[in-house]
Amino acid sequence: MTTQISIGEVARDRMPKFGRGVPCQRDQHMLFGRVELNGAAMPFGRNTEVYGEDEPADYVYKVLSGAVRTYKVLSDGRRQILGFYLPGDVFGSDPGDEHACSAETIVDSQILLVRRATVLKAAERDGEVARHLWGLTATELRRSHRHALLLIKSAQERLAAFLLDMAERLSVKTAIELPMSRQDIADHLGLTIETVSRTLTQLSSSSVIQLLASRRIMLRNRSILSEMNS
Amino acid sequence: MTTQISIGEVARDRMPKFGRGVPCQRDQHMLFGRVELNGAAMPFGRNTEVYGEDEPADYVYKVLSGAVRTYKVLSDGRRQILGFYLPGDVFGSDPGDEHACSAETIVDSQILLVRRATVLKAAERDGEVARHLWGLTATELRRSHRHALLLIKSAQERLAAFLLDMAERLSVKTAIELPMSRQDIADHLGLTIETVSRTLTQLSSSSVIQLLASRRIMLRNRSILSEMNS
DNA sequence: CGTCTTCTTGAGCCACTTCAAGGTAAGTGG
DNA sequence: CCACTTACCTTGAAGTGGCTCAAGAAGACG
Numbered sequence: 315m316t317t318q319i320s321i322g323e324v325a326r327d328r329m330p331k332f333g334r335g336v337p338c339q340r341d342q343h344m345l346f347g348r349v350e351l352n353g354a355a356m357p358f359g360r361n362t363e364v365y366g367e368d369e370p371a372d373y374v375y376k377v378l379s380g381a382v383r384t385y386k387v388l389s390d391g392r393r394q395i396l397g398f399y400l401p402g403d404v405f406g407s408d409p410g411d412e413h414a415c416s417a418e419t420i421v422d423s424q425i426l427l428v429r430r431a432t433v434l435k436a437a438e439r440d441g442e443v444a445r446h447l448w449g450l451t452a453t454e455l456r457r458s459h460r461h462a463l464l465l466i467k468s469a470q471e472r473l474a475a476f477l478l479d480m481a482e483r484l485s486v487k488t489a490i491e492l493p494m495s496r497q498d499i500a501d502h503l504g505l506t507i508e509t510v511s512r513t514l515t516q517l518s519s520s521s522v523i524q525l526l527a528s529r530r531i532m533l534r535n536r537s538i539l540s541e542m543n544s
Numbered sequence: 545m546t547t548q549i550s551i552g553e554v555a556r557d558r559m560p561k562f563g564r565g566v567p568c569q570r571d572q573h574m575l576f577g578r579v580e581l582n583g584a585a586m587p588f589g590r591n592t593e594v595y596g597e598d599e600p601a602d603y604v605y606k607v608l609s610g611a612v613r614t615y616k617v618l619s620d621g622r623r624q625i626l627g628f629y630l631p632g633d634v635f636g637s638d639p640g641d642e643h644a645c646s647a648e649t650i651v652d653s654q655i656l657l658v659r660r661a662t663v664l665k666a667a668e669r670d671g672e673v674a675r676h677l678w679g680l681t682a683t684e685l686r687r688s689h690r691h692a693l694l695l696i697k698s699a700q701e702r703l704a705a706f707l708l709d710m711a712e713r714l715s716v717k718t719a720i721e722l723p724m725s726r727q728d729i730a731d732h733l734g735l736t737i738e739t740v741s742r743t744l745t746q747l748s749s750s751s752v753i754q755l756l757a758s759r760r761i762m763l764r765n766r767s768i769l770s771e772m773n774s
Numbered sequence: 775c776g777t778c779t780t781c782t783t784g785a786g787c788c789a790c791t792t793c794a795a796g797g798t799a800a801g802t803g804g
Numbered sequence: 805c806c807a808c809t810t811a812c813c814t815t816g817a818a819g820t821g822g823c824t825c826a827a828g829a830a831g832a833c834g
Contacts, residue, residue, distance in 0.1 A: 388697075396692060408686075414689060441667075441674070444675075451685055452638045456640075458689060458692065459688060462688065463624050465692065465695040465696070466622060466695070469821075496782095504696045506822075507782095508822085508823075508824085509823075512822090515783085528782090544620070725813090726812075735790080736792080738791075738814080739791075744814095758813060758814090779831085779833100780829100780830080783826100784826085784827085787824075788822095789821100790819105790822100791819080791820075792817100792818085793817090793819095794817085795814105796815080796816100797814070798811105799811090799813095800811085802809075803809100804807085
């Protein structure tokens, strides 16, 4: 069963934000698995909000290209980046009528939007969809647990874990091409931008990594990195 | 629809661990909601493993009385307590054939065990059960996100958040009766036992709390605690 | 070429850790 | 009931890893 959906008003409202004249196009991309839940692909400029915390959750999102960060901010401005989402990753899929955190693009991105109501209705009919949704949340939970473990480690260990994770998820051939800034990394790892920079320099000095450019990093000794990662 | 289940061999194996001669009894407690998924109540002694990381996940658990901690340990022994579970809380409910973390009782506890296969079968038939299971994982995820936010705060802020959370969950009348040790609190908040102790002493000195006994704490000024909690 | 953003590096500081000692409470055996 | 043990908690003193503040370097872009 194929469900054709329109992206609706809320999504259309975002269009001006990144000044593209191109209308949103229906797309053959599927949300997940073998179940056909088509959505609309939308271009988002860099550093553009996809949704805010406590906003009504009308869509489920999938990164087609680019990168997204989800985060929460404390009253005094400290920010915790809960996760990074790369091409293929689904985000904003939790049940609940409101989003539990905010989401922004990091770089220019293509995001697939699928109406939540459509997804939920499909889950109602099809147990496999329901299980898949549950699985998505469970994957998020396991990631969040690993993240909590990370936050009790030293700066070096945090960076090691981060780099290995990114290398794996970007299925890197030669060097990692990080989409995010040092500030993003810092806010994800619970460090300051200075400590991130210094630690990368240290890892570079000890030839564990090589800094080709500030955001292009080559892992030269993964076993040492893995060792650091507990 | 009521599903009567037996607790099976794996559960029975645990009996000797806490040396009770009483056989496990079928119980009228329900796992959750209006759906009747009965299980077997089992007594566990304090500091007893309920399940270990990577063990096959055969059951879903609910705390009837007592308290449980879930945790992960790093190779060097550092431990991160991911969550505390109090009476009424369900744990070990994630999909996946293996548990993502370990679980132990903190004090003598009554735990309700429900066969996972039974729960999953019920979810297959009944969309509401499926949604409820998804909801449980989602609640865990939101809690984990809050926990990550907590781990970037100062020691005072972490303790404030912890105390408020406990007070709320224990639906406290006068003073909190903490089931867990300072070490448990430290491992949950990403601090050392000494820092936890010192910080509580500080909060006590400034009359924000009152230490009636080491594990009996009265919150004297919740608004200040809330302020600390961002 | 200048401007803006992002990243790096240095120096000093501070919150939390580490190491060490002592105190308190509960249980156990005499 | 008391001496002894054990587990748990508190407190002190010194050390340190990461933070803060500050300045400069390296890119990106018009």
